Amino acid sequence: APRIIAITNQKGGVGKTTTAINLAAALVERECKVLLVDMDPQGNASTGLGIMSDQRDRSTYDVLMNDMSVADAVHQTDLDGLSLIPATTDLSSADIDLAKAVDRSQKLRKAFSPLSQKDWDYILIDCPPSLNLLTVNAMVAANSVLIPLQSEFFALEGLSQLMLSIREVRQTANPDLRIEGVLLTMFDKRNNLSQQVEEDARDNLGEIVFQTRIPRNIRVSESPSYSMPVLTYDTASQGAVAYRALAKELLNRAEAV
Amino acid sequence: APRIIAITNQKGGVGKTTTAINLAAALVERECKVLLVDMDPQGNASTGLGIMSDQRDRSTYDVLMNDMSVADAVHQTDLDGLSLIPATTDLSSADIDLAKAVDRSQKLRKAFSPLSQKDWDYILIDCPPSLNLLTVNAMVAANSVLIPLQSEFFALEGLSQLMLSIREVRQTANPDLRIEGVLLTMFDKRNNLSQQVEEDARDNLGEIVFQTRIPRNIRVSESPSYSMPVLTYDTASQGAVAYRALAKELLNRAEAV
Numbered sequence A, B: 001a002p003r004i005i006a007i008t009n010q011k012g013g014v015g016k017t018t019t020a021i022n023l024a025a026a027l028v029e030r031e032c033k034v035l036l037v038d039m040d041p042q043g044n045a046s047t048g049l050g051i052m053s054d055q056r057d058r059s060t061y062d063v064l065m066n067d068m069s070v071a072d073a074v075h076q077t078d079l080d081g082l083s084l085i086p087a088t089t090d091l092s093s094a095d096i097d098l099a100k101a102v103d104r105s106q107k108l109r110k111a112f113s114p115l116s117q118k119d120w121d122y123i124l125i126d127c128p129p130s131l132n133l134l135t136v137n138a139m140v141a142a143n144s145v146l147i148p149l150q151s152e153f154f155a156l157e158g159l160s161q162l163m164l165s166i167r168e169v170r171q172t173a174n175p176d177l178r179i180e181g182v183l184l185t186m187f188d189k190r191n192n193l194s195q196q197v198e199e200d201a202r203d204n205l206g207e208i209v210f211q212t213r214i215p216r217n218i219r220v221s222e223s224p225s226y227s228m229p230v231l232t233y234d235t236a237s238q239g240a241v242a243y244r245a246l247a248k249e250l251l252n253r254a255e256a257v
């Protein structure tokens, strides 16, 4: 079966979508077949990969609420090997709609159950900035959670709450849920705050924190306006180099397990 | 009655909390009495003003779910004239708990109804990164909405969705809800992306966009780790100067109306 990774952190603006898009692109460069599932009603991952809002006739909402199969909901992106299930704004009502369903936190997992390694090597799920039913669905369906951590003060504050939620999902619905890793994002080595956050993270979380740090890099934030990952937009940029290093580290960890 | 402003944008990490804390501090400098209500389960505004999680025995959750009065829930901060109702993590379940209540979107407005100008001149509400029942409660209780807009590509994408939600609240629950303004945050004048976002925002939204832009300024992101607004942490910083200019512009607009 594919390896399923939920990219989540309820703190907003920490680089979840940017990591989902660029890690997916870096895995595809390494000959992996990747599916990106956009679970955020904002639809930033969908836009960042060039699937505009008027092209999202089949979406994550359909998979969760209308029993559409993953195979029917998938869109091709401009990148060979990278497929996407886009998000629409009606996903924001899925939270309240799902609350009434019996199997409300299992919907995504059930949709993934027919899938095999032949379909995809990796499924990445971009989560909204909240610990709501959409994020819980992603954690229940996933093998592991990748946590982007912005190198800023407020970012550390939410981490313990997130770890509690992961433990709760592990105890109630998904006993195998692991932490893939914590990823330092928007890192600026000239700035004390970034260094402080890295020190705190490595002291408290140890090996869980990826060695790879993603630097703050303007080319990263420009790339979605051209509907492409930074790896395509500016292949030699610091951002592209860092996301390739992350893919390599992730694949090495997977082999070691 | 106090003027009530909800600071909201479902896009994460755009500067809602930073604006709530520093605009509150700048209004206090101008002799206004201000109450800041933290509606985000992350509790960043509470931490940023020095009310740590073990001191939040009375909180926004109590006001919404346990009929605690605003007067009983208020904490003093280190700043004379600035009071706070802190947020706790159980607020994240308030969303699902509130869904069952009859008057689920009116809870905060009812809690504010006994308040008068003698209590506060301004009430600022820091919202979570989502269009959930907590944010709807804030919009129903508010006179106006202030929208921080990060000067980045993904930021513009969510704006139309937010405007639709504001219109919906105006039509169903709060006919007087106005837009206080759209505030450009983390603005970097050396960077094309920032200039592009400013141009797009002023072209599409005109006068709604504040003249004041908040620059990206490291002192702003350092100040919450010292539990103080940037106005106190580094009074001469570009961030402090910009938030004072914002308070002045806001007060001028209020007089003009």
Ligand SMILES: Nc1ncnc2c1ncn2[C@@H]1O[C@H](COP(=O)(O)OP(=O)(O)OP(=O)(O)O)[C@@H](O)[C@H]1O
Residues within 6 Å of the ligand: A011, A012, A013, A014, A015, A016, A017, A018, A019, A040, A044, A127, A128, A129, A185, A186, A187, A214, A215, A216, A217, A218, A220, A221, A222, A239, B010, B011, B012, B013, B129, B152, B153, B154, B155
């Ligand atoms: N390494 C980086 N260097 C510079 N800018 C970055 C970097 N990573 C992300 N950004 C920018 O920071 C902003 C926030 O990133 P992003 O939208 O990926 O975060 P998010 O966690 O998905 O946000 P949300 O909580 O709203 O879903 C975006 O404008 C993005 O382009």
Ligand SMILES: Nc1ncnc2c1ncn2[C@@H]1O[C@H](COP(=O)(O)OP(=O)(O)OP(=O)(O)O)[C@@H](O)[C@H]1O
Residues within 6 Å of the ligand: A010, A011, A012, A013, A129, A152, A153, A154, A155, B011, B012, B013, B014, B015, B016, B017, B018, B019, B040, B044, B127, B128, B129, B185, B186, B187, B214, B215, B216, B217, B218, B220, B221, B222, B239
């Ligand atoms: N003008 C600025 N210059 C530099 N850094 C800033 C500025 N404004 C905000 N920040 C930093 O950017 C990050 C995001 O800001 P903030 O937490 O206020 O956004 P938010 O919209 O409240 O996020 P959330 O969606 O999680 O509630 C924080 O680490 C903050 O310190």
Ligand SMILES: [Mg+2]
Residues within 6 Å of the ligand: A016, A017, A018, A040, A044, A127, A128
């Ligand atoms: Mg995102």
Ligand SMILES: [Mg+2]
Residues within 6 Å of the ligand: B016, B017, B018, B040, B044, B126, B127, B128
């Ligand atoms: Mg905030």
